[in-house]
Amino acid sequence: MSKKKPPSFGSAIFCNSATQGESGKVDCRGIFTSFLAWSYPTFMRNWQAIVTIYDLPKKTIGVSVAIACGRGKKETLATADVEKREGELGNVLHIPLRYQFHKEGIYNIFFNIIGTVKMLKVPLKVSTQDWPEFTDREIESIRRKKNLPNAIRAVVICSDCSKPYTFEEALLPGHKIADGVELFPNSGFIICESCGTKIYLKDVQGQVRSSMKTAVQRVRKGVE
Numbered sequence: 745m746s747k748k749k750p751p752s753f754g755s756a757i758f759c760n761s762a763t764q765g766e767s768g769k770v771d772c773r774g775i776f777t778s779f780l781a782w783s784y785p786t787f788m789r790n791w792q793a794i795v796t797i798y799d800l801p802k803k804t805i806g807v808s809v810a811i812a813c814g815r816g817k818k819e820t821l822a823t824a825d826v827e828k829r830e831g832e833l834g835n836v837l838h839i840p841l842r843y844q845f846h847k848e849g850i851y852n853i854f855f856n857i858i859g860t861v862k863m864l865k866v867p868l869k870v871s872t873q874d875w876p877e878f879t880d881r882e883i884e885s886i887r888r889k890k891n892l893p894n895a896i897r898a899v900v901i902c903s904d905c906s907k908p909y910t911f912e913e914a915l916l917p918g919h920k921i922a923d924g925v926e927l928f929p930n931s932g933f934i935i936c937e938s939c940g941t942k943i944y945l946k947d948v949q950g951q952v953r954s955s956m957k958t959a960v961q962r963v964r965k966g967v968e
């Protein structure tokens with residue numbers, strides 16, 4: 745009998761969310777290769793890595809995932825156990841990842857089959873976006889057009905204790921905010937009331953402003 749091949753990686757991609765069906769196939773939504781960031785540290789970003797592994801042994805193996813910026817120090821992001829699925833050549837794994845980026849650049853995500861030298865390296869870019877500013881004309885459009893929101897809310901969940909907070913970005917002066925909603929703080933962060941974690945909000949605020957700006961520009965161009 746020939747010697748069994750050791751397990752090895754096929755490929756990996758990143759996406760916003762993923763679910764694994766009965767057959768073992770993974771449905772992914774929102775595949776991406778880079779993160780856009782409006783401020784650092786970013787809000788805690790959550791995403792999924794979809795990894796394929798071939799020649800899995802009968803016993804369970806472990807896979808570790810680490811991140812490094814450029815040639816910087818590696819930090820472990822996750823570890824996962826992989827079991828062989830009968831009748832399949834390759835195995836598709838989805839591993840939830842979370843990380844708070846401290847600077848822009850090309851990061852590398854390293855996948856390793858624990859106890860072996862088998863490694864897969866996948867780049868992930870983090871690029872800084874300009875702070876979305878609104879021109880007087882854009883503000884005037886928001887004031888006049890009923891199909892444009894003049895405020896957008898974002899629910900921010902504390903990454904440590906899961907306490908939810910609702911923030912609102914309003915562009916028109918004199919905007920009244922509802923109970924239980926706060927404006928984004930000028931400091932760019934809050935301290936979680938429940939667990940004391942510092943929650944950075946500038947990145948989320950930039951994202952919200954960016955989506956508002958896109959909506960305003962579409963209306964102004966007559967798309968909607």
Ligand SMILES: [Zn+2]
Binds near residue numbers: 904907
């Ligand atoms: Zn908390």
